[in-house]
Amino acid sequence: MRRLWFDMMWRTDWILLGSLLSLTAMGLLMVYSIGASNDVGSLLQFKKQVIAVLIGFVAMVALALIDYRQVKSLGTVIYVAGMALLISVLVFGSTVRGTQGWFKLGSLSIQPVELAKVAFAVFLASYFAKHIYKRLNWITFFGSAVAMLGYVVPILIQPDFGSAMVIVVMWLVGVAFAGLRWKAWVLLFFVGALSSLLLWQYAFEPYQKDRLLAFVNPQMDPLGAGYNVRQAQTAIGSGGFFGKGVGQGSQSRLRFLPEASTDFMFAVMGEELGFVGITLILVLFGVLLTRLLLIARRSEDPFVGIYCGMITGMFGLHILINAGMNLGIMPVTGIPLPFASAAASSLVAGFVALGLVQSSAVYGKSVAQGR
DSSP states (O other), X not given: OHHHHHHHXXXXXXXXXXXXHHHHHHHHHHHHHHHHHSTTOOOHHHHHHHHHHHHHHHHHHHHHHSOXXXXXXXXXXXXXXXXXXXXXXXXXXXXXXXXXXXXXXXXXXXXXXXXXXXXXXXXHHHHHHHHOXXXXXXXXXXXXXXXXXXXXXHHHHXXXXXXXXXXXXXXXXXXXXXXXXXXXXXXXXXXXXXXXXXXXXXXXXXXXXXXXXXXXXXXXXXXXXXXXXXXXXXXXXXXXXXOSOTTOOHHHHTTOSTTTTXXXXXXXXXXHHHHHHHHHHHHHHHHHHHHHHHHHHHBSOXXXXXXXXXXXXXXXXXXXXXXXXXXXXXXXXXXOOTTTSSOHHHHHHHHHHHHHHHHHHHHSOBTTTTO
């Protein structure tokens, strides 16, 4: 037993774990700063964040101790469970900011789409590992597209365009890791262009169109759709090199910056921690994504490679969109910053996703290390 525990500790990716915990600690610090600096001094959101971190950490450790191949064998069951959550929230869910995507349990809010993203990664990696050999054939490719649409359609009905886009990108990363042929990429380009036109014409809500138009021209509606972006840019710019200090950010403290602890957490970090703090955060994210890709490359199991690739795509797109919309180079979509924003469902789902990654590092056979 001692030998088993020693072997598991040795195989755990401590660099990945260290970057994860460092990002989580910085997020907790910022959430506490926002709560403590408000006039009412409410720390309720901080307490919820701490509880989410504890739940996520326990879930990650539990998954890391389970052989990932047991989860891999349940890919279809996990996919169906994720589908059931997405459909249930359309029937029984609550509407927040125009999106019917939350289950309300008293003061607790659960956004099932975040767990559905991880469920989709598990299913698709399992599906590809079972049906491909060296290259992805057309039947398997179209089967994966149907599975992707099975999640995207109910997410768009909520409507949650940002999360739907994340699912699509995860699917694209999955088919890329599975060895998609170049002819299929050409087909995807034309399908994507046509779909974008149809979505704009028939699926987008007016507020979603306003956000995209404000992204193109923030001056078009400076007090409406473009207001958040302007305030976020002001906050980041005012932070300077070293920042104003924790709890001293005027944009968030005086509530000029809406959704400071969720959508615009990156701006709060820029204002209070400055260029140095933002650089540190981006370096930590870079380390986390690099370790995920390294585990994917080293593994002999195609499931691990595809799953880690899809999780890298999920986190990478979250970071790109959240940081980009704070800087005014991406449209505002409501995508949280991983492990930093006060978004409990996203936080727990992120820990769960990395728990399975750690399990693959512990139990998987590595090409590079001969395990």
